[in-house]
Amino acid sequence: xxxxxxxxxxxxxxxxxxxxxxxxxxxxxxxxxxxxxxxxxxxxxxxxxxxxxxxxxxxxxxxxxxxxxxxxxxxxxxxxxxxxxxxxxxxxxxxxxx
Amino acid sequence: xxxxxxxxxxxxxxxxxxxxxxxxxxxxxxxxxxxxxxxxxxxxxxxxxxxxxxxxxxxxxxxxxxxxxxxxxxxxxxxxxxxxxxxxxxxxxxxxxxxxxxxxxxxxxxxxxxxxxxxxxxxxxxxxxxxxxxxxxxxxxxxxxxxxxxxxxxxxxxxxxxxxxxxxxxxxxxxxxxxxxxxxxxxxxxxxxxxxxxxxxxxxxxxxxxxxxxxxxxxxxxxxxxxxxxxxxxxxxxxxxxxxxxxxxxxxxxxxxxxxxxxxxxxxxxxxxxxxxxxxxxxxxxxxxxxxxxxxxxxxxxxxxxxxxxxxxxxxxxxxxxxxxxxxxxxxxxxxxxxxxxxxxxxxxxxxxxxxxxxxxxxxxxxxxxxxxxxxxxxxxxxxxxxxxxxxxxxxxxxxxxxxxxxxxxxxxxxxxxxxxxxxxxxxx
Numbered sequence: 001x002x003x004x005x006x007x008x009x010x011x012x013x014x015x016x017x018x019x020x021x022x023x024x025x026x027x028x029x030x031x032x033x034x035x036x037x038x039x040x041x042x043x044x045x046x047x048x049x050x051x052x053x054x055x056x057x058x059x060x061x062x063x064x065x066x067x068x069x070x071x072x073x074x075x076x077x078x079x080x081x082x083x084x085x086x087x088x089x090x091x092x093x094x095x096x097x098x
Numbered sequence: 099x100x101x102x103x104x105x106x107x108x109x110x111x112x113x114x115x116x117x118x119x120x121x122x123x124x125x126x127x128x129x130x131x132x133x134x135x136x137x138x139x140x141x142x143x144x145x146x147x148x149x150x151x152x153x154x155x156x157x158x159x160x161x162x163x164x165x166x167x168x169x170x171x172x173x174x175x176x177x178x179x180x181x182x183x184x185x186x187x188x189x190x191x192x193x194x195x196x197x198x199x200x201x202x203x204x205x206x207x208x209x210x211x212x213x214x215x216x217x218x219x220x221x222x223x224x225x226x227x228x229x230x231x232x233x234x235x236x237x238x239x240x241x242x243x244x245x246x247x248x249x250x251x252x253x254x255x256x257x258x259x260x261x262x263x264x265x266x267x268x269x270x271x272x273x274x275x276x277x278x279x280x281x282x283x284x285x286x287x288x289x290x291x292x293x294x295x296x297x298x299x300x301x302x303x304x305x306x307x308x309x310x311x312x313x314x315x316x317x318x319x320x321x322x323x324x325x326x327x328x329x330x331x332x333x334x335x336x337x338x339x340x341x342x343x344x345x346x347x348x349x350x351x352x353x354x355x356x357x358x359x360x361x362x363x364x365x366x367x368x369x370x371x372x373x374x375x376x377x378x379x380x381x382x383x384x385x386x387x388x389x390x391x392x393x394x395x396x397x398x399x400x401x402x403x404x405x406x407x408x409x410x411x412x413x414x415x416x417x418x419x420x421x422x423x424x425x426x427x428x429x430x431x432x433x434x435x436x437x438x439x440x441x442x443x444x445x446x447x448x449x450x451x452x453x454x455x456x457x458x459x460x461x462x463x464x465x466x467x468x469x470x471x472x473x474x475x476x477x478x479x480x481x482x483x484x485x486x487x488x489x490x491x492x493x494x495x496x497x498x499x500x501x502x503x504x505x506x507x508x509x510x511x512x513x514x515x516x517x518x519x520x521x522x523x524x525x526x527x
Contacts, residue, residue, distance in 0.1 A: 035432050035433040035436075036432060037431070037432035037436075037458065037459075037461060037462040037465065038462035038463070038465070038466070039462075042462070042463075042465070042466040043432070043461070043462040043463075043465035043466055044429075044465060044466075044469060045429070045432040045433075045462075045465065064466055064469055064470065066480065068480070069480075093426070093429055093484075093487060093488075093491075094484045094485070094487065094488050095488060
């Protein structure tokens with residue numbers, strides 16, 4: 001099985017992810033900037049929403065993400081792997097004003 | 099028939115006695131730590147305000163080891179956090195009802211912490227080095243660690259305006275007398291003391307501690323109304339100084355994490371352990387900035403403001419709002435601090451860059467703590483959490499906009515400009 005492709009919204013950056021490779025690791029390896037910090041699924045800085053594709057959250061029980069968020073298609077990229085090509089969108093903090 | 103003989107040394111302490119003694123030590127450490135944490139916001143002496151968070155974290159580490167050990171000694175989990183001696187609990191709750199910094203350290207350091215040293219040494223004297231080895235190994239270092247805490251505080255007392263006054267000495271003596279009336283932390287054999295018949299010593303009637311809405315600052319500091327210069331930096335040296343000022347003023351984050359440790363008195367133990375670490379980390383960030391600025395001759399509170407504007411913007415809305423604002427700000431941390439690390443490294447300021455790098459690492463765990471415990475206070479409702487973060491963030495921006503209209507950052511802006519010019523001339527020369 002070969003690498004799969006990720007496209008990030010809204011900036012349209014794309015990069016490849018090797019089989020079994022964590023998505024954030026793949027991004028950093030290829031110089032793609034994704035805001036991150038802990039690299040172990042607990043700080044939620046790299047929280048994204050899956051727009052298209054199949055993305056698995058590894059060790060979800062150890063990560064700071066709720067079952068409801070997983071159900072809504074949210075994933076922490078530092079602890080997620082691809083099962084297909086995917087399009088992901090950064091989850092931004094809610095804002096009332098621009 | 100011959101009587102059975104004792105094999106080896108006589109036993110001195112059974113598991114049940116050990117676990118109840120350790121539970122009492124845990125309770126004294128935890129509640130003493132909570133008193134220090136809750137009063138941090140009221141501490142006026144700048145040096146004391148910066149050293150207490152380290153001690154709070156050390157206290158938390160000791161409490162955590164003691165609590166873990168109690169649970170290992172056939173103790174039900176739910177019981178370790180409850181069922182404490184109510185008289186001891188009342189005594190510990192009084193430690194925060196002080197009038198000034200001097201009374202705080204006289205009561206907690208000179209009275210309680212000295213008694214803790216005695217209790218640990220008594221426990222260790224009769225602890226079987228093999229049977230109770232898992233306790234002995236960690237506890238051996240406690241007396242020296244607490245002695246060092248006391249020494250560090252004693253070094254500051256000359257700088258405390260109330261130190262040496264009769265009222266401070268009386269508070270210390272009353273604290274010692276009342277603790278003695280409880281039989282001390284442990285008895286001479288390192289066991290939970292039997293309740294003595296001497297009754298409780300009268301404790302001076304003190305009103306309940308009410309934390310201020312505006313964190314107290316050293317009276318030697320020049321008055322301010324917010325902390326960051328009101329304009330963006332125009333050159334790199336200004337960026338270095340501005341970020342130093344920002345780092346120093348992270349002390350407000352120690353103050354809110356400390357305050358909630360005292361105010362929220364019914365939280366799981368992990369909350370206190372994690373907030374103690376958070377409280378210490380923020381004081382480290384403060385000292386990182388202060389050290390960098392001091393290297394260029396800038397003096398905290400004199401050449402730049404030390405003012406808890408973030409805290410004040412929310413405090414009328416309760417401590418959860420302040421706590422949530424801290425969490426909301428930390429969410430920007432990874433992107434911001436990693437950018438600062440890279441920028442400052444590129445400019446050759448590896449001192450600042452290294453500070454930002456460790457700060458960024460600290461923020462990873464703070465994000466976990468902030469999300470977990472704010473959500474806990476909101477009953478696990480993530481929509482409420484998101485709304486609260488928006489609310490406090492907007493309130494902050496409204497607040498600071500108003501403050502900037504009211505104050506032109508003088509005399510600090512002139513002092514900063516002058517010193518920066520001198521540094522530049524010195525560098526050119």
